[in-house]
Amino acid sequence: MTLIQITQPAPVATEQPGERQNGAGLVQISPLDSPRSNSEALAPKKLCSSSTAIAPKKLYIKTWGCQMNVYDSKRMADVLRPLGYSEVSEPDDADFVILNTCHIREKATEKVFSELGRLKKHKTRRETEGKSTITAVAGCVAQAEGDVITERVNHVDLVFGPQAYHTLPEMIAQLTGAYGANRIINTDMPTEAKFDLLPEEETAPSTPVAFVAVQEGCDKFCTFCVVPYTRGAEFSRPTKQILTEIRNLVAAGAREIQLLGQNVNGWHGIGLNGETSNLGRLIYQIAEIDGVERIRYTTSHPRDMHDELYAAHRDVPQLMPFLHLPVQSGSNAILKAMNRKHDRDEYFRIIDKLRDYRPDMALSSDFIIGFPGETDQDFADTMEMIERVKFTSAYSFKYSQRPGTPAAILTHQIHESIKDLRLQTLQNQVTTHQQEFNKSFEGKIVPVLFERSGNKPGQIMGRSPHMQSTYVLIPPHQIDRMIGKTMDVCITGGYQGSLAGDLVTT
Ligand code: SAH
């Protein structure tokens, strides 16, 4: 059996911003050159120009992790469509199975290995039926642990990182024997190439909300986080490419555009005038595209807030009054140990400024509980911050030691039982605020963009400007034509995680 390994930048704890590992210690085995040069030579430039006489095949993609992974999975399906692959919702009879993985916490990584165990059964059964299955591990676990995967699991054929999926056609050609290889690891990191190969036309989004990756990677190096190692250095797509993608998505039915990036508000792509732009400016330009009804962006870093972005929140009616702005902790000591490069007062100043520009701004955040050395006082500072900002939702996680990150080797790791208690306390408080916030909408009229049918007969689900899931009962036969429409809803109930209401009829 041949193993082709393209590159494998190892996560290193000592890495500092600006000193990225760039493929040091790589093993590169011919015949593959760098994927960049290969893709230029081999990959189809127009992904939508499907060729004739290609046997239909089934593709199953399971996605974990952030929205960026969801976006990447969609793009993998785009890349594979011209080869005859169409997506299915179960792995049982798939010719090609891709696990698009997340490495952010230990549990996320463990899930991949259990899923691989289950998939082995499908592969073996299909073999007895004379059918072959390609099993691939993609995404951030692949990037960080490519070698470990091929060592531990012998039925994985393909391991490729988040920046390599545009080379899938060549990887498949190699796997299926063209060059004699039958296992490939591709963890090279040429970010631009994957964005250069987007389809010229978009397939209709499954909901009226479309995601557009505008930025990828991270140079911040928070001491707990694997993302700078798995996604690479910050990269911003050019304005022209982004606007084209959005125009295509709107033509295919999108009404809301969610801009994605690991540090989306740090986007600094080339503007239409050839100069470096910023996210605020980009949002003004997106708002001018006919048919864009709503704009959101996620996820932001406090340090990357900038004046034109605040101004956009004041001036651009399509920019929704909701921002996910992770802070991680309310304690200055912990923020410093996390290398967040801002303190709690700076965070409060940002929130105050946002609310000056947009008084009804709702905020959400991420918190890590039990970072090494977190004292009762540190946790009390976090709780005080929550009380002050009154987040309308928040994601909170127990700190998870990630191999290769600086915090993993810190002493004073916090006991699980303390983490559990603090997590529960924090979540209870956020829930209370969320409930109060939602209740305050009772009796108000709210514009809701309907996204999909709900679980009950006749129920339709949409989002308010503040991102609240809103449920309305309508005659079932009307649901299809309501999806994609923004309608006024009179809120009759505000609950912890949702709103209920009736359509306002005129
Ligand atoms: N800026 C990023 C953050 C990505 S990670 C973005 O695009 O969203 C998402 C969240 O996972 C972080 O905000 C943090 O709260 C959490 N997280 C990251 N590393 C973690 C770790 N080692 N343990 C627990 N939670 C972690």
Ligand code: SF4
């Ligand atoms: Fe991770 Fe976000 Fe920090 Fe970057 S800014 S290192 S992605 S938590």
Ligand code: F3S
């Ligand atoms: Fe997970 Fe990678 Fe996203 S580690 S959170 S899938 S950037």
